[in-house]
Amino acid sequence: MKAKEKGKLPSSPPANPYQVSKWSGATDSETEEEAQVRIQVMQEAANRSKGIDLMIQESKKELDRRRKGVKILLLGQSESGKSSVLKNFQLAFAPRYFENERPIWKTVIQLNIISSIKTILEALKEEYESAEGHLVTPVDSSSQSAQRFLRRMRLSLSPLFFIEANLVKLLAPECTDSRDLTVRAGNGWKALLRAQRNHNPSATGTSISRRRSQTTLGNENDPSSILVAQRDDILELWQSPEVREILKRRRPHIREHPGFFMDDLARIATPNYIPTDHDVIRARIRTMGVEESHFVLERAGPGMNTDFYITDVGGSRSQRASWAPFFDDVQAILFLAPLAFNQVLDEDRRVNRLEDSLYLWKDICSNKLLANANLILFFNKRDVLVSLLESGVQVKKYVTTYDLANDVATVTKYFRDRFRTYHKKYSPDSTRPFMCYETSAIDIKAMSVLLTGVREAILRQHLREGDML
Numbered sequence: 458m459k460a461k462e463k464g465k466l467p468s469s470p471p472a473n474p475y476q477v478s479k480w481s482g483a484t485d486s487e488t489e490e491e492a493q494v495r496i497q498v499m500q501e502a503a504n505r506s507k508g509i510d511l512m513i514q515e516s517k518k519e520l521d522r523r524r525k526g527v528k529i530l531l532l533g534q535s536e537s538g539k540s541s542v543l544k545n546f547q548l549a550f551a552p553r554y555f556e557n558e559r560p561i562w563k564t565v566i567q568l569n570i571i572s573s574i575k576t577i578l579e580a581l582k583e584e585y586e587s588a589e590g591h592l593v594t595p596v597d598s599s600s601q602s603a604q605r606f607l608r609r610m611r612l613s614l615s616p617l618f619f620i621e622a623n624l625v626k627l628l629a630p631e632c633t634d635s636r637d638l639t640v641r642a643g644n645g646w647k648a649l650l651r652a653q654r655n656h657n658p659s660a661t662g663t664s665i666s667r668r669r670s671q672t673t674l675g676n677e678n679d680p681s682s683i684l685v686a687q688r689d690d691i692l693e694l695w696q697s698p699e700v701r702e703i704l705k706r707r708r709p710h711i712r713e714h715p716g717f718f719m720d721d722l723a724r725i726a727t728p729n730y731i732p733t734d735h736d737v738i739r740a741r742i743r744t745m746g747v748e749e750s751h752f753v754l755e756r757a758g759p760g761m762n763t764d765f766y767i768t769d770v771g772g773s774r775s776q777r778a779s780w781a782p783f784f785d786d787v788q789a790i791l792f793l794a795p796l797a798f799n800q801v802l803d804e805d806r807r808v809n810r811l812e813d814s815l816y817l818w819k820d821i822c823s824n825k826l827l828a829n830a831n832l833i834l835f836f837n838k839r840d841v842l843v844s845l846l847e848s849g850v851q852v853k854k855y856v857t858t859y860d861l862a863n864d865v866a867t868v869t870k871y872f873r874d875r876f877r878t879y880h881k882k883y884s885p886d887s888t889r890p891f892m893c894y895e896t897s898a899i900d901i902k903a904m905s906v907l908l909t910g911v912r913e914a915i916l917r918q919h920l921r922e923g924d925m926l
């Protein structure tokens with residue numbers, strides 16, 4: 458009863474209606490205006506506090522989602538194909554995200570082309586400047602000297618190199634050459650390219666014209682029109698038998714460089730070029746740091762959606778120290794190890810790539826923080842191994858202990874056994890299963906089937922562990 462009396466309204470309204478609730482901070486002398494200000498301040502404070510409560514709730518929810526989600530880490534040396542596998546994940550399970558990024562990859566592909574042109578011109582320069590080099594005249598021996606041809610090419614392509622310099626400055630101010638371009642993980646560089654594109658006034662109109670114009674940048678940063686205008690000259694350069702001859706001697710592995718698109722130039726240097734899925738997967742840009750992608754996989758039934766967090770890292774030696782903080786709490790590691798027995802690391806040319814992968818694998822297997830994680834080994838770049846062995850390159854020339862047949866199956870089994878031995882010897886728990894697949898990240902269909910299988914296996918185990926089945 459007492460409580461009721463307390464809450465009883467006064468029988469006659471007070472002169473100042475804002476003074477009803479004395480407890481709220483009002484004073485007897487408060488004017489109507491002061492009361493309005495006070496109430497407004499109180500309302501704002503209440504809204505702020507509600508906002509903070511919501512934020513705390515949201516971050517709790519996000520933490521809870523992360524705890525329940527599946528965490529996958531992509532590891533392996535530089536150029537092993539980690540970012541390419543991530544793109545395959547996006548294409549298979551987050552196609553809208555992949556679609557959104559397509560225009561960004563167009564610029565990367567164009568930069569990849571400019572890098573190849575620079576490498577070709579560099580080889581020609583070396584050839585013509587070397588005292589021993591026999592002076593051959595590319596293209597037209599009767600009217601032009603080799604040096605004049607080179608000068609003409611440099612001059613006609615100079616606007617392209619100007620745009621390249623602008624783009625490199627924009628994406629990674631510390632770089633000076635697209636061939637060394639390394640972007641920080643995270644979406645910073647993609648946002649920069651996107652912002653450039655959004656400034657483009659032609660990015661309006663129908664959805665098709667919008668899609669096309671969204672793949673172009675502002676003029677000072679867009680190589681498209683110059684690539685189109687110089688297409689015939691660049692093709693002439695790339696297809697010249699004399700240039701091929703020089704490249705064979707001076708840059709014999711140019712075709713194997715990551716992000717090599719010269720054979721696709723006629724298709725790419727066109728006004729309405731939109732990168733195909735395959736182009737996007739083959740586009741090359743080095744990762745620096747760590748990048749996490751979040752996918753939601755829709756499962757049957759309400760509340761059955763699963764969050765996947767996939768982390769991609771930069772693989773060069775100097776970056777490996779930054780991996781450890783991401784080892785905590787991961788369910789699976791996809792470890793990429795191309796069987797590149799004849800290659801050396803870019804960052805240390807004394808180190809064989811395959812040896813480096815084996816040592817890295819040993820480190821990962823023995824890491825106690827990863828004791829509960831599934832390790833899934835991908836012998837990536839199978840297509841490269843196949844063509845290497847088919848071209849007659851002998852494993853025993855590079856791996857002195859190897860004295861077996863030089864075919865794909867035997868070579869793969871030999872290295873699989875070596876990786877398995879390390880796995881068994883160094884895993885904290887010797888019962889941890891050894892899983893190894895031969896992959897080619899540029900084979901989109903096969904990757905989609907494999908990643909679906911991997912995803913389901915990880916998910917099943919995750920649900921079992923979470924006692925959710």
Ligand SMILES: Nc1nc2c(ncn2[C@@H]2O[C@H](COP(=O)(O)OP(=O)(O)OP(=O)(O)O)[C@@H](O)[C@H]2O)c(=O)[nH]1
Nearest residue numbers: 536537538539540541715716739744772838897898
């Ligand atoms: N032929 C072939 N090329 C591949 C394969 N996987 C990746 N690549 C190419 O190899 C290059 C390097 O691949 P990335 O995925 O960027 O390598 P990464 O491991 O992320 O390298 P970092 O970011 O430097 O650590 C790219 O141009 C890919 O298109 C493959 O299976 N076969």
Ligand SMILES: [Mg+2]
Nearest residue numbers: 539540743744
């Ligand atoms: Mg990468």
